[in-house]
Amino acid sequence: MTERSISPQPALARRLGVGDAAVIGLGSMVGAGVFAVWAPAARAAGALVLLSLVIAAFVAYCNAVASAQLAAVYPVSGGTYAYGRERLGPWWGYAAGCAFVLGKTASCAAMALTFATYAVPGHEWAQRLTALAAVLALTAVNYRGVTRTAALTRVLVGCTLLVLAIVVAVLLISPAADHVTNWSTSTNPYGVLQAAGLLFFAFAGYARIATMGEEVRDPARTIPRAILIALFVAVGIYLLVGVSLLLALGPDRIAASSAPLATAVEAVGAAWAQPIVRVGAALASLGALLALIAGIGRTSLAMARTRDLPRWLAAVHPRFQVPHHAELALAVVVGVLVLTTDLRGVIGFSSFGVLLYYAIANAAAFTQPAEQRRWPRFVNVLGLAGCLVLAVTLPLTSAVTCAVLLGLAMLARLLVRRRASTA
Template identity: 35%
Template sequence: MKNPVDKGLLRSLTLMDAIGIGLGAIIGAGIFVVTGIAAGVSGPAFIIGLLAAGIIAAFNALSSAQLAAVYPHSGGTYEYGYILINPAFGFSAGWMFLISKLSAAGVVAIGFGSYFHQLVPIVSPITLSIMAVILLTAANYFGIKKVGILNFAIITVTLISLLYLTFSGISEIKEENFKPFAPFGISGIAEAAAILFFAFTGYARIATLAEEVAEPKKTIPKAIIITIVTAIVLYVAISIVAIGVIGSEKMANSTSPLQVVANALSTPAISTIITIGASTAMLGVLLSQVLGISRMMLAMGRRRDLPPIFQNIHSQYQVPHIGIVVTGAIILLFTILGSFEFIVRAATFTILLYYSITNIAAIRQPLKERLYGKFIPICGLLGCLIMSVSLPINVIISGVGLLIIGFVIRFLVHKVYR
């Protein structure tokens, strides 16, 4: 099916912009929260799980890069599913992306308010969360280039804070904190890998924004590869330091393990700097969520899987302004009411489904379009399927239920607009 792009967005994102958006989407709750959960299920060996998750994510990233280089349109896997598999797969990818990212954005906004309140206790955490959603929605409205600049500033602060923590902790690493290394065996490492996989998934945001990247055929593959490699190296370095300084048990007993690491160090202002880094990390993820969700709404509006009003592009700012405003409003609602727990739980299923469709689309690409061959997407698909086996049955049921709701909404939209 031919892509129904009839009005283009502004192609102004450079390689550095794309890398910044990818890193801003990845480095958030994953490194600041999920590492503690992974340490609880596998002990110090969660580092092996982290590497395994990073390798699987890298296979998925290469599949995304290969597809985005050939089909540089807004929507990412939603478009690839439509073009290379069938509309049902395409819609499934798009709908699951919207559900998981909208819910996650509410969680991230609440997380930002909690962290930033420690630095600026002038107003309540929820007020800070609401202010962040409004400001970042406005930033998205006034043009992609401004978002790129803002995102670069945010991710720079986050990276500096994490590097400061890493170098501060190297001299404080204790060998005994790595023993016993794998108290829960292979099964613990496998479970940690499944948990930590979701800490890497933000690189797909680059593919979702492909229609706004300059020279996409060259820029997108480079940006995705640099982003995922940087994230893997950074995550492994921080995790080694975290275990070495406080041990896996203390990490597992905290909802903010890196803050515990910082508190155990005597480096000047380390605790404050990590709090700032956590705050900017949440902002970066939230900014990229608004970007990605609004572009997915644009793509789905073009194909009438959502009302066609979402395909409108602002004449001056060249952004999908209707999608941005609606995205901001829904995130604001989730932030005020609190994200629905069953949707958050189902996010693990939705992400694995999304990347499974990505890999299937890459496998189905014609030979002349492939950059890496079939081996890469086959490995990515197998990794997604293996990790899905570890999911609790209630998570899978929740995910399937949300998918069914999506197809009902799609049927109703088609009845009205087709």
């Protein structure tokens, strides 16, 4: 087997239809980000935060169609890791896989801790143990098969959307609401782009559909439809929430709040809705965590098949047909992180890694021949440029930290390959 080949064995079962795949993607996008991403975005973009949202959504659309076009031709686990290897070469695929695994593993810890913060307000160690319990419980759900993952995601997404509907209705029609219309805070183009990069964190969930390409039925039809359905629904939800928050609080108060939705319902005289917001944030965090575990497990499986990760991680459970070793290893790593660190401020770090991941996806899609194309090449060019621009405008510490870790991962691969070639 050459370094560039992607082994199809052991195979996962194709059990997901369009609805299940779209719900998994939506569960990743309408997660804790919709409750937490507004404050840092408003601090960067001020009154133009909705413009930042539109920019993030446009870049996400370009990335989504690139992923859909690639997944229709390469319906295997791994997403851009697999596409990068096939279209650009092993090193590009490895870079994409590492960027995804690094960024999203940190996001797993962040989502678990966010869930615990809302579910168990109070003592730090009670929160950490609750976060660990959430990681173990959702790993167990994933371990039982992808249909169990999809079923639980449907429940969590449904509850989250119900909570958001209640909150938006309260903010827009509450008799006590005194809607803010003066949004004239100072901002600049750099701040708008930085906020777009942070908001992109919310739209990266459709990657989960592509990374699970080996588990969908009729992938050439299912994956493109599921990706676009999930993305457009998520964009609509974020626009509704963003407009509601701006009317209730204005950009300055959004930027100053650690929990903007809770602050907003209190501001319009509906403090009774704060517990509903807390429950919604907790459920959304669980939904995002569940989808993250599934996506990272499949990417790790693909990397292990080509020996970019230890071969042990390529095991597929003979009964449940899931990458059980990869998911168990992820649970251990995330469990250690939630017990030892606080990664709730990881939005910039995760966004940087995922923007690099999609930059490689756009480059890979650009190389596809005419008979494989569903969208014109200029969409891939716009997507690649958008990813790079948003990545370099993210907070410097987050970007540098992710870049250094990615560089160390690339160095580790180089040393392993050299050692293997001289053995």
